[in-house]
Amino acid sequence: MSDVDTLKIVPVLKHLGKTKIGFEGFNMSIIVHPTNSSHYLASIRQVETFDHKAYPQTYNRNFILELDHLFQVVSSKEMTEETKRKYNRSYSIGCEDCRLISGSRMTAVTLDTNGEWVPEMSLCDYNYETGEIKKIQPLHFGDEQNEEKTAEKNWLVLKNLERNGSIHLIHSYDPLRIVSVDVHTGYSSLVSMKRVFHVEGCEIHGGACIFLSRKKQYLIAVRVVQNHEYKFSHWLLLNELYTFLGISDRFFFEPYSPKKYEMCMSLTEDESEKKLFAAVSINDKEVYVYEYLIDDILGMILPD
Numbered sequence: 406m407s408d409v410d411t412l413k414i415v416p417v418l419k420h421l422g423k424t425k426i427g428f429e430g431f432n433m434s435i436i437v438h439p440t441n442s443s444h445y446l447a448s449i450r451q452v453e454t455f456d457h458k459a460y461p462q463t464y465n466r467n468f469i470l471e472l473d474h475l476f477q478v479v480s481s482k483e484m485t486e487e488t489k490r491k492y493n494r495s496y497s498i499g500c501e502d503c504r505l506i507s508g509s510r511m512t513a514v515t516l517d518t519n520g521e522w523v524p525e526m527s528l529c530d531y532n533y534e535t536g537e538i539k540k541i542q543p544l545h546f547g548d549e550q551n552e553e554k555t556a557e558k559n560w561l562v563l564k565n566l567e568r569n570g571s572i573h574l575i576h577s578y579d580p581l582r583i584v585s586v587d588v589h590t591g592y593s594s595l596v597s598m599k600r601v602f603h604v605e606g607c608e609i610h611g612g613a614c615i616f617l618s619r620k621k622q623y624l625i626a627v628r629v630v631q632n633h634e635y636k637f638s639h640w641l642l643l644n645e646l647y648t649f650l651g652i653s654d655r656f657f658f659e660p661y662s663p664k665k666y667e668m669c670m671s672l673t674e675d676e677s678e679k680k681l682f683a684a685v686s687i688n689d690k691e692v693y694v695y696e697y698l699i700d701d702i703l704g705m706i707l708p709d
Contacts, residue, residue, distance in 0.1 A: 418656045422696040424476045431686040434671040439508030445472040448503040465499035482536040508533045559611035578609035607631040615672035626669040653705040
C-alpha cells in the first residue's frame with residue numbers, strides 16, 4: 406500500500422449479525438466477564454463540553470457495563486477516579502478511550518497527566534465491581550534518558566506479562582513498532598520494528614487487537630486517516646513472536662457516506678463457535694457489535 410487511492414471501491418465487510426448497544430456513548434471496549442464467562446465486561450465513554458474563560462473543556466465520563474451473551478446491557482456503573490494525583494490544566498479532563506485488559510487493568514489516553522497539553526497513553530488499575538480507578542501511570546516511548554515527547558494514542562496491548570512486571574504493546578504502525586513497558590515506571594524499550602505500509606500522505610491509527618487462541622496469532626484492526634479524515638480499515642496478522650504475516654484489502658464496517666467515521670475499539674472471540682465480535686463506534690455517537698466467522702476474516706488477509 407503506497408497511498409490512498411480515492412478511486413478504488415472499498416467493500417463493506419459482510420457480517421453474520423449486528424447488535425446496537427443500548428447505552429449512550431461511544432468507543433466501547435469489551436472483554437469476557439472475569440467471573441461469568443457467558444457475559445461480557447465493557448467500558449464506554451461519554452463527554453460533556455463546558456465553556457472556559459480561555460478555552461472549551463471536555464469532561465470524560467466512563468462507565469463499566471455488564472453485557473449478557475446477546476450484548477444487552479445488564480448493569481452499568483460510572484467510573485470514578487480515586488488516585489489523589491495531580492491534575493494539570495487541559496482541554497480534556499479524565500480518561501479517554503479506555504481499553505480493558507482485564508477486570509483490574511486497562512489503558513487510556515490522558516491529557517491532564519502532563520503540563521504540555523499533549524495526549525499520552527496511561528496504564529490504569531481499576532475495580533470493575535466498584536468502578537473506582539485506583540492508579541493512572543503515564544507511559545513513555547523510550548527510557549528516562551531518551552524519552553520522546555510526542556502525542557501518543559491507541560497503543561494496543563499484545564501480552565500482559567504480569568509476572569515479569571511488563572506489558573508488550575503496539576506503539577505505532579508506520580513502521581510497525583512493538584514496545585515492552587515497565588508497569589511500575591511506565592518507561593519502554595523497543596521489542597521489534599518493521600516497515601509494513603510504506604504510506605504517503607496518510608496515517609495509520611490503531612483500533613483493536615486480539616490473540617486468536619486456536620490460531621495462535623494476533624489479529625489487529627487499523628484505520629487509515631488522511632488530513633484528519635477516516636478513509637477505510639485494514640486487518641493485520643502477526644504470529645506469536647510478532648512476525649508480520651499479512652494484511653487484508655481495505656474495507657468498511659458500514660456503507661460509505663461523506664464524513665463517516667468508524668472506530669473499531671475492541672475485538673473478542675467465541676472460541677467454541679469460531680466467531681469474532683468487533684465493537685465499532687460510528688461517528689462518535691453509537692456503538693454496534695458485529696459478528697463474523699474468524700475463518701472468513703483470516704481468508705481476507707494476503708500473505709506477506
